[in-house]
Amino acid sequence: MNLAKRVKTLSPSSTLAITAKAKELKQQGHDVIGLGAGEPDFNTPQYILDAATEAMNEGKTKYTPSGGVPELKKAIAKKFAEDNQLHYTADQIVVTTGAKHALYTLFQVLLDEGEEVIVPTPYWVSYPEQVKLAGGTPIFVTAREENQFKLTPQELEAAITKKTKAVVINSPSNPTGMMYSKEELQALGEVCLKHDVLIVSDEIYEKLIYTGDEHVSIAQLSNALYQQTVIINGVSKSHAMTGWRIGYAAGPKEIIKAMTNLASHSTSNPTSVAQYAALAAYEQGGELSEMKKVFAERLELLYDLLLDIPGVTCIKPKGAFYLFPNVKEAATKCGFSSVDDFVAALLEEEKVAVVPGSGFGSNDNIRLSYATSTEALQEAAKRIKDFVIKHQA
Template identity: 45%
Template sequence: MLPEKFVLADRVLQVAPSPTLAVNAKAKALKAAGADVLNFSVGEPDMPTPVHVCEAGKRAIDQGHTRYTPVAGIVELRAAICAKVKADHDWAYEPDQVQVCCGGKHGLYNIFQAILNPGDEVLIPAPYWVSYPPMVQLAGGTPVIVPLAEANNFDLDPEVLAGYVTAKTKAIVLNSPSNPTGAVFSQKALAAVAQMAYKNGWLVISDDMYEELTYTDVRIPHILHADPRLKEQTVISNGVSKSFAMTGWRIGWSIGPMEVIRAMNRIQSQSTSNPAAPSQYAALAALQGPQEFPGRLREAFIPRRAFFVDALQSIPGVTCVTPKGAFYVFPNFSAYYGKSCNGQVIEGSVSLADYLLSEAKVATVPGAAFGADAFIRFSFATSMEVIVKGMERIKIALAALQ
């Protein structure tokens, strides 16, 4: 037991645990107890990692790649990342402008640690990925939440954004396609935001983790295409977790201005050091080997997305914007707030998610975790059979609310 006068650090006390992982843990506990739980809470593809990637990881172990690597990652992988962004976007970077990290989340954490001082403000459009605000807080910064409108398909509104800008604004986070909404920011909006960022000298943090999982026929807009001048004040976060079903391998990367990457490397050198060596070689195989897998994921997700959206929109009172990317739907269930069943009152997204888990055995993530309490997030990175069964249960559970 800790001494009576022992006090935990303030930074820990202001940060809540990840709600997505908490819901997943509760759902797994129910399932372990024998309940037939349908889990829509976790954001990871349901396909296995490609065989050639797994073989590369095994081969790396057999070849003795089980020791420390350079802090920023093996140069072969960093060069492959540069080659990928050059081929995909025609952006020229050098390997020294790349940091390989223990998943995209770790890279984002490093970015905030490297750039923020106490009082610095970071603009975060909401709905947002759950970890952005806590990461900013842990770095001593202040998250400034900028609401996005469902009626505007969760696109950025530069006029609304301008109302949250202050002299302390240091950076803006852009996540397109978005987790949790699946929204893609428009070229018009990104061009306006790019002009604001360039004029005010903000760092742009572009979280592109879902860029290969889109449902449009054309390449989605990106702020660096909207205004190439921003290249020297933009850090891109990406990885293989989603596009190659490698969530557990924990390999992501950041690519951007040399000064920022060097600062991130200093932080990483004193925290995790390098990412796992076999995982780096597996990621190298993912980038340099066959590239059909992301397309296979998209093809699998398209009918699931269509069914989910149609089923949700058919429920009285529920609205749902059709996602253009990622593998989430983010329906608005606020019409059911204030209703109850068996004494359980639905006060918001947290209590609705709890109700769906306890009564329908359906695990979701409350929108409050994403800064949007009117909504609930579902992942459709699961089988169509599970989705169909889950929607049947949800309709019954909602119909029971009075």
């Protein structure tokens, strides 16, 4: 049977692939350390679990409005007002089956065949694939490592054409952990306003910042940018709720209405019980302060350990829970023709699973998640160093 053309061009998720390979090796009895996971290694807090149980016992297990239950929309609006000084009404918010589905739905309602979305490199693996699924064309612009993997206004403007519909900004970033400053966002925003380019602001890691820097949403900076931006967020990272699949988008009413209409014909609605769990996350508590403290400690540990490995350099991230070191020199000195080959051999020989940067559009780097135990991070760094020294000998 011939499959649709739109799925034949898709690349599988490199992060999910490496995680699956690590699990397979573990099931075979190997002592595998997986640093590929894009989710907190903390369980969902008990008060959220209790709220889900209560919702089930109260019979809140039926269909909900396609765009989310009103109570959750109200809580999301309150979160925006308190955390970001942004004011959204219920018809400017749509609750989705995870932030990933918010992005997917947005591109579906936004793009016509051949229209372009600027995607800075390195990028989260699903951005370009979702653009392609919507019939659009991802336009990759390299955010240079010497600029902390951040796009400049000049680079953005040079990539804009008559077909440009949107640009994706992810801060803090997956995979690099970098953040844009207020001034940097303002400069990018002015370019978008000049050329009438929609800003897709992925802020899923906004609560995971370890440097004392304040998260800034580009929509905060002016009324014009507020009207030109769709914010993507959710509870997955901030509240250790990845499996609950609750995300949301906020932005112009016409876009949100179209997303809600599309959802009514795809998912019907986000899972009812998960919505009430997310409601408790926002109403009864905040982000996981202990989790954030532990992640900050792990960042310091793993960053120092990586710098002790020959041929490895790394920009210190400010947020998320990833490090994105450049290992090109190490891979070359070890005799590998590519970082992908280096990563494959590392998993085969030392049973350490990391994600090759090629999956993020950056061939010289690897992504390591520190959402795992301190002991595992120390052992993984030791194995990587031993691997490099062995192959360079």
